[in-house]
Amino acid sequence: MTSFADSLKKEIARVARKELREEIAAMRKTSTAHRSEIAALKKQLKAVQAHVNRMNRNQGKGKVEKVRVAERAVQESSAVQIKGKPGRKVVFTSERLKAQRARLGFTQEQMAKLLEVSSLSIWKWESGGASPRASRVPQILERLALGKREAESQIAA
Template identity: 70%
Template structure:
């Protein structure tokens, strides 16, 4: 009787493996389809993120050159909206410096800091002290001619 019981157990195990094989195959197919779909969605997300970044760079900044550079309050609240501050960002400093046609060294001379500080601010490695931010924002609000005129007298 033991051989009958053993052969019955073996047959049950064989049938179970056979049925599981079919089910596992279906699960593998489903899993593969889901993985490929996830990969496609990741590619689509990456493309959309790069498109958003490009559009963010293309978006024109508000015309701050038209603002008078006389007071820090006019820079802190553009277009007369109280409660809305202009915030210092590394990217803005870099683009505005390029727009003004100034080198990092010239910008540093105008602000009374080292060119290394300008480089660190632009690369995001450091942030300027809070006491320097209004002066930086005033300088960034200048027009190209006015900024170059301020640099010329200080040139050796």
């Protein structure tokens, strides 16, 4: 009886594989067709986006231009011109803050007192975990440009 059951199971498995083979082949064909169609659509989308970008650059009007003007205003408000060098702008970076603190020989607590913030803020800014508000950046950059004696006198005051 076991040989009959075994041969029945084998025959059922063979027929099932035969049936599935045809269906899998059909699915592979449609999958390949879908992939090539997706690739073509991606290329078409990229071309359309490039065309839209070119049109926006050439147009110079509308909402895109207003957004660009607003972005420039934010960048200019968060940058300070270097004294005596018109046109050059300084931007706040964690590396600059670390370098200035090391140059002044200050602890994070002393630097916090100079910049009128908490020492935790200094730690977060230096580690890159946070950055100062855009409205505070010009003031911070001005104080970072101070010499050692001026900075110490401001801390003492």
